[in-house]
Amino acid sequence: MDFGNLFVIAVGSILINNFVLMRFLGICPYIGVSKKLDSAVGMGMAVIFVMTLASFATWIIYRYLLHPVTGIWGVDLTFLRTIAFILVIASLVQFVEMMIQKLAPALYSALGIFLPLITTNCAVLGVAVLNIDDNLNLVESIVNGIAAGIGFTIALILMAGIRERLELANIPKPLQGIPIAFIMAGLMAIAFLGFSGLSVG
Numbered sequence: 001m002d003f004g005n006l007f008v009i010a011v012g013s014i015l016i017n018n019f020v021l022m023r024f025l026g027i028c029p030y031i032g033v034s035k036k037l038d039s040a041v042g043m044g045m046a047v048i049f050v051m052t053l054a055s056f057a058t059w060i061i062y063r064y065l066l067h068p069v070t071g072i073w074g075v076d077l078t079f080l081r082t083i084a085f086i087l088v089i090a091s092l093v094q095f096v097e098m099m100i101q102k103l104a105p106a107l108y109s110a111l112g113i114f115l116p117l118i119t120t121n122c123a124v125l126g127v128a129v130l131n132i133d134d135n136l137n138l139v140e141s142i143v144n145g146i147a148a149g150i151g152f153t154i155a156l157i158l159m160a161g162i163r164e165r166l167e168l169a170n171i172p173k174p175l176q177g178i179p180i181a182f183i184m185a186g187l188m189a190i191a192f193l194g195f196s197g198l199s200v201g
Contacts, residue, residue, distance in 0.1 A: 006143045009136070013147035015195040019123040020155040021188055022196075026123030030156060031181055033114045040160035042107040043114060044153025046100065048146065050092050050118055051127050055145025057088045058128040059138050085128045086119075093119045123152055158188060 019025045026047075033043045061084055068076035097115050101108045108115065118124060127148045131141040162184050171180055 006140065009140055009144050010147040013127075013144050014151040014154065015192070018151040018155060018192055018195075019126060019148050020152055021185075021192040023123075023126065024189075025126045026121050026152060027185075029114050029117060029121060030152075030159065031178065031185065032117075033111065034156055034159040034163055034181070036110070037157065037160045037164060039107070039110040040156045041153075042100075042104070043111055044149070044156045046096050046111075046115065047118060047121070047124070047152050047156075048149030050089065050096055051124055051145040051149040051152075052142060053092050053145075054085075054089050054124055054128050055131055055141045056138070057092070058085045059131055059136075059141045061085075061088060062132050063138075081129070081132070082125075085125055089124050089128070090119045123148065155188065159184065162188075 013019070017023060020027065020030050029043060029047075034040050062078075062081060063070050065071055065073070066077040066080055066084065068074070068078070071077065093116065096118070097108075100111070100115065127145050131144055134144075136144060159181070163181060166180055166184070175183070
């Protein structure tokens, strides 16, 4: 196992190709849940869990059910990839939602509608599709899923910290709320552009 390659994948997904700030996937929960730090941390942990399991499950399904060469059917079912991946992600989110509701009711009520919205979070589907498109093996896919979730969580926590500080700032009335959040998201994306020059080698 090439640990150097796994490190490159992890650094790439967390910093260089951050799913929120560089690929612009998962913007809805990024703006919606980043008002409070505790709900941002909870959402981040849920997304890491779902992305990791989705990366594992979708890779297995694609290789052993949908792929024409390695699949058990021996026919090309790759056109069903998006539907199959969405069904897997929806099932995983339902499982996570039930677990959070049982184990942390306060977090469940704080996340509100944004927890079931992980199902339609394009970042989760994006990492599953990119694992296949980049021809990653199972271990690399899992590492990419974990790293993408960590990158999402870092962006979410940074944004939540900034927005909590902005609550105390004297902001002009037209910019209060979502407008200043979008401005800060743009500035964070520009800041993360600095990592694009990072080369591991």
